[in-house]
Amino acid sequence: MSGKENYTDTIKELAKSVYHENLLVSFIEKLQEVLGDRFKEVNDSTNMVGETLVELIESIENTSNVIEKTVETGEEEKKRISANNEEIISKLKKFGKDFDEVEKDVGKSLESVSHLMDNFQEIEELTNVIKNVAKQTNILSINASIEAARAKEAGRGFAVVAEEIKKLSSETNIASSKISERIINLSNQVLEVKEIINNLEAIFSTITDSIESALVTLNGNLSFMDELTQNLVSGKEELKENTNNLLASKEIIEELVNNIHTLGKVLETVLQMQNKLKEIEI
Numbered sequence: 001m002s003g004k005e006n007y008t009d010t011i012k013e014l015a016k017s018v019y020h021e022n023l024l025v026s027f028i029e030k031l032q033e034v035l036g037d038r039f040k041e042v043n044d045s046t047n048m049v050g051e052t053l054v055e056l057i058e059s060i061e062n063t064s065n066v067i068e069k070t071v072e073t074g075e076e077e078k079k080r081i082s083a084n085n086e087e088i089i090s091k092l093k094k095f096g097k098d099f100d101e102v103e104k105d106v107g108k109s110l111e112s113v114s115h116l117m118d119n120f121q122e123i124e125e126l127t128n129v130i131k132n133v134a135k136q137t138n139i140l141s142i143n144a145s146i147e148a149a150r151a152k153e154a155g156r157g158f159a160v161v162a163e164e165i166k167k168l169s170s171e172t173n174i175a176s177s178k179i180s181e182r183i184i185n186l187s188n189q190v191l192e193v194k195e196i197i198n199n200l201e202a203i204f205s206t207i208t209d210s211i212e213s214a215l216v217t218l219n220g221n222l223s224f225m226d227e228l229t230q231n232l233v234s235g236k237e238e239l240k241e242n243t244n245n246l247l248a249s250k251e252i253i254e255e256l257v258n259n260i261h262t263l264g265k266v267l268e269t270v271l272q273m274q275n276k277l278k279e280i281e282i
Helices: 003-279
Strands: none
């Protein structure tokens, strides 16, 4: 090979080397531009999503804690209200028994008053009998007076007795009239008492019905609170389980973000090494 040919080959090799260098530099620049920018976008997006998820999980955890405390407070409040309700129910039951006794007493009083009215009626009938006896006695005294007048002097003593009988008849009639009048007044007063007792019986019956309704309502409230508390406790356990799952997911997300950061550093190192390749002179 001549000197000219050697010179030409050397020039060709130098041109080839320059071409390869330029091609390598261009590739490195493009690689840095594509990988670096894209990975930065992915890294920023991952950080943003990770932070959002972590904040969401922490918010759910806080909410879960609040609900758990609310359930605990609700259980304590339910115990307090249940104790008060049971005390009220006990008092209402005793109150109801007392009212039942009073209602029975009122019924007995009403029965006694009705019996008293029957007695008044019997007394009134007896008074009428007495009046009739007084009337007949008066007639007898008149007849006796007539017979004594006919007997003249022999019947004078008989006439005195007839006059006394007449007075006795008159007094008896007056007394029986007064008794009858008193009985009528007493009967009217007893009727007023009977009306009052009837009203009391209706009032006691209404109060007894109200107490029974209140007992049913209070027992229903206790059952409702028991069911509500059980549902809250069940919901709390389910929420706690879901929160634990989310906390486990939070650890996975944080680990994923850390891995992406690590990958980013590795890529950054690779790019730096590639930049240094540009500085190598061929």
